[in-house]
Amino acid sequence: MEEELKGLTKPPAGNSLHLKLLRALIVRGTTTLRPTITKKGIRYYKAERRVKNIPPKEIPKLLERLSREGKIKAELFDRVIACSECGCPKVTPKFACPKCGSEAIETIELYEHITCGYMDSKEAFLTTGTLTCPKCGTELSEDDPKFNMIGTCYQCNDCGNRFEKPETVFICQNCKKKLTFSNAKYLKIYSYTIPEQTVREFGKEIPILEFIQEKLNKKGFVIHCDGEVEGISGLMHPFSIVARKDDFLVVVDVVSSATKDEMLAIIGKRADVPADKFIVISVANGPTKILRRIKGIDFFNGSDVTKFKKRFKKYFQQHF
Ligand SMILES: [Zn+2]
Ligand SMILES: [Zn+2]
Ligand SMILES: [Zn+2]
Structure with a gap:
């Protein structure tokens, strides 16, 4: 996990990049992010420093997604006029004839x-x-x-x-395009906080995933955190861990909210992904019983990390 966070491995698949960012922030104890308005766009420098292998311009989108999914809290920070051509949020107002x-x-x-x-x-x-x-x-x-x-x-x-x-026009400081009221974008920009509950949930998830990675690593698996696997249907499915050793494929997923959608997504993935081991760990408070009954899913309760580690160690010795 440490290596992964330092960006020594290739960037993970796009589908769960937002979770990778969230984990990196929590691991480093960062729970608030304020935007900086620059010529090159809205930057969240603190987040950029935490995840070196995510391009800076992707970070605002990932934060937006985390906020949409209810994992972090957005607060209106400011409104800015931005260029319709290049998206630059720095424009210079000018008077014109x-x-x-x-x-x-x-x-x-x-x-x-x-x-x-x-x-x-x-x-x-x-x-x-x-x-x-x-x-x-x-x-x-x-x-x-x-x-x-x-x-x-x-x-x-x-x-x-x-x-x-006079008419007011805006000159984009980046691409120099001349903007008017009708073609300039007026954007809301946000600061973000990671609520206690998310820190708690992911605080459990992080040591669990690290533990599993360590085990797989020792067995010579090649590991991708937040990787993707192509299903039989041709769809790409995101997983917290994708590990391969020769033809043997292990995928690991974490249930964090136990909503119906989340469970159905996992069941759907199980049906579509030809993994040799399909491990699911629940750190959610909600009922996840149904997942225990699905054939081909090795289910673990992760609400108590110490207990989980003991159980997983045993399982790992038996199956790997
Ligand atoms: Zn006169
Ligand atoms: Zn004139
Ligand atoms: Zn521009």
Whole structure:
């Protein structure tokens, strides 16, 4: 398990990667994860350090899945505008001309010659070199009561358009794509905590799986944690441990919640997977009796780890 966690073996199959992450977090005592918003995406650095062989960009998806499955708790951390093209959650807001889309806009002060009603920027009144109304030609002075600043507006340097409200656009800091309200993504990002109950459940599972691996290792099995096996149907089935020695195949699965779905999944896997030993350990509180009655399943209760180890040792000596 230690080796597996340090990433010395190849990445496990995708189907149960989320459980691998969860176990690694629990083993290292990490129960809270906060996101960091970077140009390259939402990162959970603490989680990345715990599982070196899972690509960082996969981690948010795995955490989402764990949260959907009720194994960890998500809490809204923030909302971010993200790029629709590359997913980057860092964008720079910019003002743009509503007519031509140019970002080369600036605020200008508008003046009015009240006598004739002409309105323009100050520069327009200064084109002759002295302050003069471009419409009626009257010479003006700064303190002329008929010459007034009436407000400010935006002016586009590219198309000359003047407007009160600029459009807001967002420039992706990663791929530089220009985004608007209609094509930017507005995402929720989450922090996560691993609840006590999950720590307890997996806290049992981890030493159990380590124990089994150790036994199989000593017998010369090649082990994949969170591996997959192809069934007779062609479907791929995930297991906590997949171990092979020549043609002999051992699969190990852990029942953690004892829901009907979980049990049916195991029964289905048993029917489809041609394993020589199909070991199931329950660390769940719920009833798992039905699994004991399925032919071809070597069932163990794992609620007491010490007792489990004793029983498994005996079983292993007899069958391996
Ligand atoms: Zn413009
Ligand atoms: Zn005038
Ligand atoms: Zn982008």
